[in-house]
Amino acid sequence: MTGALSILVGGVSAVAVAWISRPRLAKQGEEVEAAEPRQDLTTIAGIAAVVAQQGEKVREQDSRISELEAGRAHDGRVIAALRRYVLALRSALQEAGAETPEPVSDDVHLIGR
Numbered sequence: 173m174t175g176a177l178s179i180l181v182g183g184v185s186a187v188a189v190a191w192i193s194r195p196r197l198a199k200q201g202e203e204v205e206a207a208e209p210r211q212d213l214t215t216i217a218g219i220a221a222v223v224a225q226q227g228e229k230v231r232e233q234d235s236r237i238s239e240l241e242a243g244r245a246h247d248g249r250v251i252a253a254l255r256r257y258v259l260a261l262r263s264a265l266q267e268a269g270a271e272t273p274e275p276v277s278d279d280v281h282l283i284g285r
Contacts, residue, residue, distance in 0.1 A: 212218030
C-alpha cells in the first residue's frame with residue numbers, strides 16, 4: 173500500500189513540477205522573448221562569454237538612453253523656439269492694436285504667461 177501511495181505522490185509531484193516549469197505564452201500586448209540558452213558558468217571561458225554578452229547589452233542600453241536624451245534635448249529646443257515665435261506674434265498683434273486671445277484654462281499653467 174505504501175508503495176502505491178509513494179508512486180502516486182511521486183507522479184503528482186512530477187506533474188506539478190512539469191506544469192510549473194512549462195513555457196508560458198506572453199499575455200496580449202507583451203513581447204515574446206526568445207529563451208536564452210543556458211550559460212556555462214563553470215569555466216573561465218563560459219564566465220567570460222557571459223560577461224561579454226552582458227557588456228554588449230549594457231552598451232546597447234546606453235546607446236538607447238543617449239538617443240532618447242538627444243531626442244528630449246531636440247524637443248526642448250523646438251518648444252523654446254515655438255515659445256519665442258508665439259511671443260513675437262503676440263507682441264506684433266499688440267503693437268497693431270489687436271487683442272490677443274487668452275489661453276484655455278486647462279493650458280494656463282503650462283504656458284506660464
